Amino acid sequence: MAQGANAIAKQNSVPKESLIGKMKPHAELIAASISGVLIAAGWILSKGDSQTTSVIAFILAYVIGGFAKAREGVKATIEEKELNVEMLMILAAIGSAIIGYWTEGAILIFIFAMSGALETYTMNKSQKEISSLMELQPEEALRITNGIETKVHVSELKVGDLILIKPGERVPSDGKITKGQTTIDQAAITGESIPVSKEAMDDVFAGTVNLTGSLTVEITKPTNETLFQKIIQLVQNAQSEKSPSQLFIERFEGRYVKAVLLIVLLMMFVPHFLLGWSWTETFYRAMILLVVASPCALVASIMPATLSAISNGAKHGILFKGGVHLENLSHLKVIAFDKTGTLTKGKPEVTDVIVADGMDREEILLKAASIESHSNHPLANSIVKYAKEVLGRELLDPDGIEDVSGWGVKARFEDEDWKIGKADFVGRPAAEAFSDGTAVKLASSGKTIVFIERNGQLAGLIALKDVVREETKQAIDLLKSKGIYTVMLTGDSQNTAKAIAAESHVDAYVAECLPETKVEEIKRLKEKYGQVAMVGDGINDAPALATANVGIAMGEGSDVALETADVVLMKNDLPKIAEAINLSRRMNRIVKQNIVFSIIVIMALIASNFLQFIDLPYGVIGHEGSTILVILNSLRLLK
Structure with missing residues (x-):
């Protein structure tokens, strides 16, 4: 009975652990949501006689919603020895609580926590394509030594080893055929739609599929240096590169926080000695400054607009994996297209x-x-x-x-x-x-x-x-009418590439491209034109999709392409690219309107506070009111 009870206990424990494991990546989002519920409860309770209970609800909202961001801010400050916006938000919220405005402080925490949760979720999703790529790498190979076949792990293969590859098997490592003839599906590497015939002395690549005959292949490269491994490395390197916008924000963040905190610190002392304000008035004005100078409206200038635009795109079969990719679309100068499965069927x-x-x-x-x-x-x-x-x-x-x-x-x-x-x-x-x-x-x-x-x-x-595809010419012509230069990158021969390029109406083409060639072409285009997008659907397109400023995948493409890309066209509808660019331009216009408006309001509130024209309630109303107007303006993108 005891053994049976233990077995049942173990079985029952598995779902709990599984549930916790599933919830862990969404911990920040769950905490922010709970914080929002507590804020609502605290606000309702504050309208009655339960003031103490209301304060407790707000404190819990502070702790639950702000813990992750507070820990992140403190950790970053210690490691980088640089103040950040996370710290400013926490201080602004605490300042609001000190002067009795619990609701305003809690809302600041909630907005910042929610944006951080969405950012973390997007980052976690972007790492999946590496695991998808690795699934295509065979783990074992049939090595031939003195006529004896032995199954070994691919990591044991050395240059010069002979391996046997049977029909239907994936090639485990780059090599040269020494015996046999076959047809190889190289779509995973070159993107060629039609399998190619291979015979003695021809090269074969890891990750490709042997369709017909048995082959004896001599290994020519170590497993960690194969073309397939280069694809994985290229994707990893491209993802680790930060965008110019991200670098600018990181440089600006510390300066902004330092400036606000310095002015608040001066505000707590200088007016008392210079203008003769009382200590109470001086501290009161400093707290107002800390509240109205918090970047709540600036944060709301971007996130609601981005989410609205992303929702609009989803309704029309365009999936964006993040606001930065949506923003970058409006700056595109060149779009490079894969041929097989993208421009063609x-x-x-x-x-x-x-x-x-x-x-x-x-x-x-x-x-x-x-x-x-x-x-x-x-x-x-x-x-x-x-x-x-x-x-x-x-x-x-x-x-x-x-x-x-x-x-x-x-x-x-x-x-x-x-x-x-x-x-x-x-x-x-x-x-x-x-x-x-x-x-x-x-x-x-x-x-x-x-x-x-x-x-x-x-x-x-x-x-x-x-x-x-029937819609290819229309899509290309539409993009060219917007002043965008179009290029086709393909693994096919010169003759095939030339014919498809002419039929598709693209401005230029590059034939016989391997994955690394496509990456080099994308880098060359970026140097020459600036912002570049890559459109593809195959595994071989993954490095180029990751290298481009914006990677766009066809919805019916490989899992790796879908995971690597920044934008996915769900119905393989190429004209949707032009729609996505239009949506991006609309969003950027609204974001600029929001930023200019919120900065004007913040500056006006700060000036009014210095001149003692505004009290805390009106400062909060002005600050939160500007946030609401900014959000309402952003919601226009839903239409």
Whole structure:
């Protein structure tokens, strides 16, 4: 019985620990919310005869809501030997309590605590993409030593080791193929929509997927120096860089606090000796100054406007991960786009079916699709899908199928021998001369060509292309009309990049980009133009998304891209980028209005206090009233 009771106790303890673990990242938000409830309770109680209970409620609101910020402020002051806004807010709230204005002081604590909680939550969310990336790194590899296969951890691999990679497995480390032929899906690294054929002496990259044949690969780089690890490192480095706005705020913060506290300190003594004020009047005026000079209205100038704009964007399928990213959108000079899955649909589609003179187009397409239905290659799947839609009939079953790795497929229908694959597989001279060089023209326009041979004679070809999205031209033209320069960064060849760039209406393009190349291009654009955004959807885009001033991800993209990006377009709707920029410009205008208005009010209240024109109740009304007006102005962004 005792053992059973202990087992039950352990089982019951798990959910509690799990709940606490889930609540921990939101501790500041929970504390701020509780503080808000206590403030409301204290205010209601203060209207009756429960003054003592009211004060207790306010004290609890101070402690619960202000603890995290007070600890943060004290810790930062000790470590950096520099005063900060957290300390000023705490002192302003205490000053309000000293002169009997508990509600005002508690509200100051609540507003600052809530903004801090939202900031912490955003920072925690931004760290998830590293763990998402790491999930794609294989943990084990099959090492070959003297003909014996041994499963080892990838960290044990050394340069020169031979490993076996089977179909369907991810490549564990960068290397060079020594034996075998296959098709590799390199989307994770280069972003290419169409898998590429690999054979002996070709390079393979960690994180890519071996689709067809078995490979023997010689390791050429230590595990910690692979291209995949570089992606992770680039993301980490880019995230650790602070924005210019953040650096400016950090420099300004200490000076602001010092100035206010110095003036308050002088206010507590100088008027008594210089102007003959009584000690009571001097302290009273100093406390008014501490209240009206607190940055409550300045804080409210930005946060409500930002939250309103973020809510507006969410309603229209645009998710912002923080106010700084929303703010930066209005300053953009250049937007760089990934090609695959961003400007294009990300999946190859059949665009042309051409057959030799005298041959039946439907028969050629039917038998080609019937053969390709036995392959899981993306091109084969596209051909099968197209044939079923066009022909509207069941496919045939070949008498025999032989997969020639890296080249194509052989098949037999009754007394006919068929070949489907690359130009070299069916004979390059015949392929290039077919239909007056049609294949060459199609290839130059960025299309992938699959050739069909029947009984040794070239019967036809099928051209496929990663098709540009319907809304791409509209989106690019809209951005260009706003004076924004557009660039396409892609891992595809020069021919494909040139064709897609022309069709998409982008101003420029850079082809054959690896992840590190995209990062270098983003840095180059930042040096030349200033504020740059990157739009992408793949794992390979993550470093560039993190390096850009604003990273924008397509909603149907990889988890890593979604986590790394600052802005997410939920419906892959490119024209939403222009809407996001318009929203950003509206928000920045309203923020400027709020800041100018709040500073004018604060300066007017400070001047009135020096001239003894204003008492504490009116100072509080003016200060809190300006905050309310600023918030109401910000709420216009909800429309």
